[in-house]
Amino acid sequence: MTKLVPPFTAETARAKVQAAEDAWNSRDPGRVSLAYSENSEWRNRDTFLNGREEIRAFLTEKWAREIDYKLKKEYWAHTDNRIAVRFEYESRDENGQWRRSYGNEMWEFDEDGLMRRRYASINDLPIEEKDRRL
Structure with a gap:
């Protein structure tokens, strides 16, 4: 398999998005956090995080309260070392x-x-169980 490092091609950017989707759907904070640098910077809604340990703690709490979590990511665009995605979960x-x-x-x-x-x-968006699509 091709190593998924910059500079990205359309193929490796899409593979990076799929790898992220697969990891997040594992709901394993340890596994997911390893995709981020030790000093990674996040903005998630109104929460700002710095570093892999804060990310791991955030994800642990997230998946404790978001039961039956299921995510779909969609590649949007990329440059050499950046990727944009849309998602829903x-x-x-x-x-x-x-x-x-x-x-x-x-x-x-x-x-x-x-x-x-x-x-x-x-x-x-609050939804009824019958309206789930993932």
Whole structure:
């Protein structure tokens, strides 16, 4: 398999997006956090995180409250070391309320292919279980 490091081609950028989707759907904070540099910078909604340890802790809390989480990412565009994606995911809370979250992410990678910046804009929509599509 081709190593997924910059500079990205359309093929490797799409593969990087699929790898991210697969990892996030594992809901394994340890696995997912390894895709980020030690000093990675995040904006996730109104939360700002710095470093792999903060990311791991954030994801642990996220998946404890977002039950039955399922994500779909879609490649949007790329440059040498940046990739833009749109995404949507569905989950339910402890009271059984389903929601669909959707938005855009901008990713920047270091020379080793680790994400050093992730900026996510996310909106949430309550949905009925019958309206799930993921």
